Amino acid sequence: MKASKVSDLRQMSDEDVMEQLQSGVVEAFDIIVQRYKDRLHNFLYRYTHNHEDCEDLVQETFLRVYRSRQSYERIAKLSTWMYTIALNLAKSMYKKKQRMSLISIHADESDPDDREMQITDTVILQDDELHLKMSVQELERALQELNEDFREAVILRDIQQLTYEEIAEITDTAMGTVKSRINRGRQQLQEIIGSYVNSETI
Amino acid sequence: MLTKPEKSTLLTEFILDYSENKLTGPELSAFKELMNSSKVICTAAVNGKNIRRAMAALPKRKVSKRFDQKMAAKFAMELERETAENNAKRVGDRSIFTI
Numbered sequence: 001m002k003a004s005k006v007s008d009l010r011q012m013s014d015e016d017v018m019e020q021l022q023s024g025v026v027e028a029f030d031i032i033v034q035r036y037k038d039r040l041h042n043f044l045y046r047y048t049h050n051h052e053d054c055e056d057l058v059q060e061t062f063l064r065v066y067r068s069r070q071s072y073e074r075i076a077k078l079s080t081w082m083y084t085i086a087l088n089l090a091k092s093m094y095k096k097k098q099r100m101s102l103i104s105i106h107a108d109e110s111d112p113d114d115r116e117m118q119i120t121d122t123v124i125l126q127d128d129e130l131h132l133k134m135s136v137q138e139l140e141r142a143l144q145e146l147n148e149d150f151r152e153a154v155i156l157r158d159i160q161q162l163t164y165e166e167i168a169e170i171t172d173t174a175m176g177t178v179k180s181r182i183n184r185g186r187q188q189l190q191e192i193i194g195s196y197v198n199s200e201t202i
Numbered sequence: 203m204l205t206k207p208e209k210s211t212l213l214t215e216f217i218l219d220y221s222e223n224k225l226t227g228p229e230l231s232a233f234k235e236l237m238n239s240s241k242v243i244c245t246a247a248v249n250g251k252n253i254r255r256a257m258a259a260l261p262k263r264k265v266s267k268r269f270d271q272k273m274a275a276k277f278a279m280e281l282e283r284e285t286a287e288n289n290a291k292r293v294g295d296r297s298i299f300t301i
Contacts, residue, residue, distance in 0.1 A: 026281065033273055038264045045263040055269055059276050066280060139256055158257035176211060183214045183250060186221070189257075190249035 006031075014078035022069050033062055036079070039160065040086050046143055046155050047090040057093060061086045076169065083162070083170045087152060094148075142192040150185030157182050213243065221250035 009017055009031045017035075021028035040058045048054040064085050065072075072081055143151055149171075156167045167182075168175045216233050219225045225233055237244040 029277060033270075037269060037273075038262070041265045041269075042263045051263070051266065054263070055265055055272070058265065058269075059273055062273065063276060063280055066277070135256075136260060139260065154253075154257065158254055159260060161258075179214055179218055180211075183217055183246075186250045186253040187246060189253045 015074055018069070018072055018078050019074070021066070022072070029062075029066055032065065032078075036062075036082060039079075040082070043083070043155065043160050044086055044090055046140070046151075046159065047094055049140065049144070053093075057086070057089055060089055064089070077166065079162075080166050080169050083156070083160070083166075087170060091148070138193055139189075142189050145192055146185055146188055150181050150188060153178055153181035154185040154189065158186075217243070217247050217250050220247045221254045 005025075006027055009020060009025070009028055012020070012031075014032070014035065017028045017031050021032070037058060040061055041054055044057045044061075045051070045054045048057060061082065065082055068085075072078070143155070146154070152171060153167060156162045156170060157164075162170070164175050164178050168178045171178065173181075216225070216229075216236075219229070220233055233247070237247055
């Protein structure tokens with residue numbers, strides 16, 4: 001493909017780029033990856049809390065987008081379609097993780113290598129910095145405790161900044177339900193974290 | 203009596219719009235009056251606004267520098283797999299045709 005064609009692709013809307021991919025222009029795939037890699041990573045990170053797992057999920061999302069490219073129809077926004085794929089992947093990964101966490105592993109005291117790891121933090125954080133770091137952790141931990149339906153609605157709205165219509169489409173629920181979940185999710189988050197985290201702290 | 207904001211659609215809409223600073227001037231003053239008259243509604247609205255702000259301020263998590271390289275490798279494998287699959291299909295079609 002000529003450079004001019006790549007720059008043409010860069011000017012196109014997401015949906016036009018997808019149409020190019022559907023007609024066999026493989027370079028369109030890279031354009032989609034570049035546009036969405038950070039957005040999807042930021043979204044999926046709230047489910048994995050681990051950069052490597054998260055990157056694997058982002059890659060898997062893109063590969064599924066490629067594999068099912070012919071099933072995409074222009075009536076939906078490409079972003080909505082991609083978030084739906086990512087959300088389904090995140091949900092199944094989350095369920096797998098929950099199943100795995102039910103298996104408890106007891107330390108073998110006779111084995112000298114089987115002991116708790118001590119993590120030494122060589123960087124001593126200043127009070128403000130420490131508070132900020134803890135607030136972020138606290139909020140992210142609270143998100144994990146939230147009911148699954150509430151969590152996805154709050155993440156899609158407050159972190160991904162999607163519209164209610166888009167969230168309704170991605171989660172396959174009525175708009176009223178989406179709004180109610182966002183509201184109740186925020187209330188529950190505040191209950192979980194108490195007064196420890198507020199917007200000024202972050 | 204207004205005590206359960208989550209059960210009223212209209213109230214939910216107001217709380218959401220208040221949390222996201224989307225109320226118009228008259229709407230805002232009417233809602234503030236309502237907040238003054240009900241502690242439950244006031245708490246729900248303030249909580250919503252706080253969490254909304256805190257969530258929006260969470261640090262953005264970006265992919266690592268190695269992401270593009272890893273993605274390119276996986277995509278190359280995907281293309282290879284697809285080509286092999288198509289070739290196998292073609293060979294299958296041809297052998298049926300020969301028979």
